[in-house]
Amino acid sequence: MTVAPSLLGLLGLVPAAHAVDGEVAIRIGGRTEPEAALEQPAEWEPAEEFEPAALTILSARVGHQDGDGPWWRVSGAAWGVAPEGESSLLSLTPQAGVSSLAGPWRLDVAGRTDLQAYVVEEGDASSVRGEVFASITRPSDRWIPRLSVVGIARQYPIQPTWSFRSVEPAVELTYRRDDGWVRWTGSGQANHHQDVLGTQVRTGVTMGLTGAKAELWGGYGLIAAQGGGTQAAARPPFTPLGDYAADADALSAGGFLQHRVDIGTSMFLGDWTVRASGLARLRQSVQLDPATFDRTGHGQLDVERPFGGPWTGVATVGVSGARLVGGGSYTDVYGWLGVRWTPRKADDEG
Amino acid sequence: MALLLAWMVGLAAAQGTPDDAVLRQQQAVEVAAQAVAAARADGAKRSVIAELMKHYRAEATELDALLPPLDATWEEERRARLQAVIALGEALAAGKSDDDAAEVLAAWLGEPSDRLTLLRKALASTETAPDTVRAAVQADVAEQATALSVWLAYDAAEARRRAEKAQLRAASLRRSGPGQGVGISAEVEAQQLEALALVETTRSATLSTLRTDVLALRAEAAIPRESP
Numbered sequence: 001m002t003v004a005p006s007l008l009g010l011l012g013l014v015p016a017a018h019a020v021d022g023e024v025a026i027r028i029g030g031r032t033e034p035e036a037a038l039e040q041p042a043e044w045e046p047a048e049e050f051e052p053a054a055l056t057i058l059s060a061r062v063g064h065q066d067g068d069g070p071w072w073r074v075s076g077a078a079w080g081v082a083p084e085g086e087s088s089l090l091s092l093t094p095q096a097g098v099s100s101l102a103g104p105w106r107l108d109v110a111g112r113t114d115l116q117a118y119v120v121e122e123g124d125a126s127s128v129r130g131e132v133f134a135s136i137t138r139p140s141d142r143w144i145p146r147l148s149v150v151g152i153a154r155q156y157p158i159q160p161t162w163s164f165r166s167v168e169p170a171v172e173l174t175y176r177r178d179d180g181w182v183r184w185t186g187s188g189q190a191n192h193h194q195d196v197l198g199t200q201v202r203t204g205v206t207m208g209l210t211g212a213k214a215e216l217w218g219g220y221g222l223i224a225a226q227g228g229g230t231q232a233a234a235r236p237p238f239t240p241l242g243d244y245a246a247d248a249d250a251l252s253a254g255g256f257l258q259h260r261v262d263i264g265t266s267m268f269l270g271d272w273t274v275r276a277s278g279l280a281r282l283r284q285s286v287q288l289d290p291a292t293f294d295r296t297g298h299g300q301l302d303v304e305r306p307f308g309g310p311w312t313g314v315a316t317v318g319v320s321g322a323r324l325v326g327g328g329s330y331t332d333v334y335g336w337l338g339v340r341w342t343p344r345k346a347d348d349e350g
Numbered sequence: 351m352a353l354l355l356a357w358m359v360g361l362a363a364a365q366g367t368p369d370d371a372v373l374r375q376q377q378a379v380e381v382a383a384q385a386v387a388a389a390r391a392d393g394a395k396r397s398v399i400a401e402l403m404k405h406y407r408a409e410a411t412e413l414d415a416l417l418p419p420l421d422a423t424w425e426e427e428r429r430a431r432l433q434a435v436i437a438l439g440e441a442l443a444a445g446k447s448d449d450d451a452a453e454v455l456a457a458w459l460g461e462p463s464d465r466l467t468l469l470r471k472a473l474a475s476t477e478t479a480p481d482t483v484r485a486a487v488q489a490d491v492a493e494q495a496t497a498l499s500v501w502l503a504y505d506a507a508e509a510r511r512r513a514e515k516a517q518l519r520a521a522s523l524r525r526s527g528p529g530q531g532v533g534i535s536a537e538v539e540a541q542q543l544e545a546l547a548l549v550e551t552t553r554s555a556t557l558s559t560l561r562t563d564v565l566a567l568r569a570e571a572a573i574p575r576e577s578p
Binding site: 065067068071073095097099108110111112131132133135148150152178208210212213214215217237238244245246248264265266267268269270271273275277279296298299300318320332334 | 390392393394445447511514515517518519521522525526527528529530531532533534535537538541542544545548549
């Protein structure tokens, strides 16, 4: 709860600066199986019943952006969960980036740190996650090539055996038109976990159709992983806010072939903004450790509507689940309603 | 600039005045097209947009019927420009792009703010001119201001549409669900798209302001002057 007031203070200091904006939001809702995302997969029982929980989320964000110049954004959230409070969480995520032009090329460098603390009882899943990214792009109206590299390091202070690092250089080619785009990506990835090195080869295609008020997109990705330690399965694949898709795919876990499908849409329907997305993974592991997941699925629908002035109503429903090779599984259904306060909107309308 | 102004005044006098009825109808078509574009931008219901589109089509059909037959080369050029204005109005109303028509008007009118300055000077230069020259210049200014206004409305709508598309993409990139959160590369792309949206939104507002000035000038050109 200490995070949000400090962000509020920061927000109060800078409301007049043109390119600085921010928001504060509170949401109330529930999850059916929040604990599943904290337990080691090896502990999942095929018929385990997780306790549903009510939750309150207080979140805040402040950021700065001014055209193509440097940008930064700091977001924080406090998740209070009851009656079982193990998955109550504080998070703070500062991130920043800068870009520059060199002839026809655009250079981008960005970084992000994610601090997550489970402050009630279970601290195992508390972590510090860092991510750095650099890319060189040749922008154009149609064909856009890009070379990039991203590095991820996640440290679990209480469970250091869960910590890992990965680096992924990638090449990407996008073809863009007014009404849509197609992007091919190819990359190599190396990951390090418990002194064991794993590697991956990745490729994927994403595409989107963009209209005046709606966008529909989807993609397919393939990962061929080699090496790495099978202990990877000891780490919880997902945490409530440690929600990075990249982390579930990071470790080679003894080798696997994984198919991944993404689909989503965003729509501006009058005053309503609607976003929906889904993600599914199907993994064929070389070593059939019973605690290795063989499929996961996620879906979320977000709806927003301004109430007038700085106030916006927000609602979310979603489902997130995983199934292990050994039969253990969970399906976490969640939803929350809330209100968001955005001071810049009040200024703009004034 | 002075040479262009003299040429414009001379040409207006030599070519004769644009047909008043055509000009008035052209403006009516523009107003109808702009109404449809505004309704689209506001996310109005399909039935409302359909009703406004029906009105626009009626006005456009009436304008088509008013166009006189061609009997001179300069009239062909003027007709081509008028057709471009009509095509841009159609694109504006339908919420579509028409790069070819926009290019015709760009080649004719040049930089919009420079053209607006030129039209202001042309109008001011007729203070002491003979009635026939003044009337010809006023009509020519009104004709060009109408074309400029349609072009600016179209360009502003295009900029707004590009901004909304960038915002849509940025919204898609910022997935936050458990197990779905995106990496820093997606955040960088979202930031770039939001920067683009900011630029396009500002551009759209600037073009709309310029169009307001153009409409004021057109109204001024339509006011009959007292004879000295």
